[in-house]
Amino acid sequence: MMLSKQNRFYKPGVCIDEKDIKTISFLKEKGSTISKIVKTTGISFPTVSKYFHNIKPTITGPRKKREIMTTEIIECILFYTERQPSIQLQEIQQKLIDTGICTIENCPSQNSISKSLRNDLLLTRKKIRVVPRESQTAQIETKLDDFINFISTSNANNLYFFDETSFLKTSGNRKYGYALYGHEPIEIQRYASSATLTVNLMHSRSGVAYFNFVEGPSDSLHLLNFFVEVFHQRIYGLPILKPGDIVIMDNCRFHHSRLIQNQLQYLFRVNGVTLRYQPPYHPELNTCEYCFKLIKDGIKRENHYYEEHMELAICNSVVNNINRTISENIFYHCGYT
Numbered sequence: 001m002m003l004s005k006q007n008r009f010y011k012p013g014v015c016i017d018e019k020d021i022k023t024i025s026f027l028k029e030k031g032s033t034i035s036k037i038v039k040t041t042g043i044s045f046p047t048v049s050k051y052f053h054n055i056k057p058t059i060t061g062p063r064k065k066r067e068i069m070t071t072e073i074i075e076c077i078l079f080y081t082e083r084q085p086s087i088q089l090q091e092i093q094q095k096l097i098d099t100g101i102c103t104i105e106n107c108p109s110q111n112s113i114s115k116s117l118r119n120d121l122l123l124t125r126k127k128i129r130v131v132p133r134e135s136q137t138a139q140i141e142t143k144l145d146d147f148i149n150f151i152s153t154s155n156a157n158n159l160y161f162f163d164e165t166s167f168l169k170t171s172g173n174r175k176y177g178y179a180l181y182g183h184e185p186i187e188i189q190r191y192a193s194s195a196t197l198t199v200n201l202m203h204s205r206s207g208v209a210y211f212n213f214v215e216g217p218s219d220s221l222h223l224l225n226f227f228v229e230v231f232h233q234r235i236y237g238l239p240i241l242k243p244g245d246i247v248i249m250d251n252c253r254f255h256h257s258r259l260i261q262n263q264l265q266y267l268f269r270v271n272g273v274t275l276r277y278q279p280p281y282h283p284e285l286n287t288c289e290y291c292f293k294l295i296k297d298g299i300k301r302e303n304h305y306y307e308e309h310m311e312l313a314i315c316n317s318v319v320n321n322i323n324r325t326i327s328e329n330i331f332y333h334c335g336y337t
Contacts, residue, residue, distance in 0.1 A: 243272030
């Protein structure tokens with residue numbers, strides 16, 4: 001059943017009742033117009049017009065059975081897409097022929113396959129998330145399980161995530177613009193793309209705990225200096241990291257550097273803070289990744305400010321885009337509750 005604009009229920013392709021037909025004829029004999037009959041009966045204007053002019057309405061019959069898209073072919077298409085989600089329509093056609101499911105003469109067209117994917121299998125095409133093959137090994141799975149077990153017994157308010165990201169001088173350039181039909185939008189590039197600024201950031205459930213800037217790429221010495229600054233900083237007389245807190249960072253190579261590994265472990269141990277590394281191939285477990293996305297989206301909205309005052313624009317984006325509410329939502333999204 002469907003609801004018409006006149007708030008009347010009807011079945012598509014089915015004639016109106018005999019009672020409604022007689023009502024239309026009666027009102028027509030009394031001199032009523034089509035518009036007046038529509039308002040009186042609630043029947044749609046096209047339907048009233050057909051009976052008003054004694055035109056026999058055409059009834060839509062059942063759809064013809066599709067002989068090409070058989071159940072066997074649809075099941076094969078489902079198997080191909082589950083095995084390789086990025087498969088193309090032309091590749092599906094070729095596989096159907098190579099496996100002997102159908103011949104060249106009765107092979108469904110790409111349009112038929114596309115309709116079957118949408119209507120029969122309810123599949124839509126979207127961006128693929130690539131999972132590295134190395135992340136499926138037993139060793140990596142064990143590290144992931146150990147990390148989850150550790151996090152599940154920890155208080156989310158004591159978790160602090162650390163990561164770094166690079167900002168190009170051209171990060172403020174926007175990716176889309178306006179141009180005439182058939183022409184490419186061109187914008188003069190700001191600065192050389194090799195000029196970078198690295199942001200070291202530590203994020204907690206209440207917001208950004210601390211961050212600083214490094215000209216060029218970061219290294220193990222900058223990492224050590226960052227946490228030396230963190231342990232010396234005070235907010236209203238209180239330390240940023242307290243005894244019992246947990247700092248989690250990714251498995252970047254210089255995070256395990258032999259030159260600073262012992263000093264870093266000693267620095268954390270003296271201050272009563274635990275250092276933990278997240279499992280490899282799982283960047284989605286680090287809340288800083290989502291913060292960097294918000295920061296970079298924010299500076300694109302103020303690209304002129306970013307062009308002239310890069311560091312200030314990043315600071316402004318951190319303050320405006322990462323507050324306590326957003327941080328709690330990020331933690332919840334990552335599973336830290």
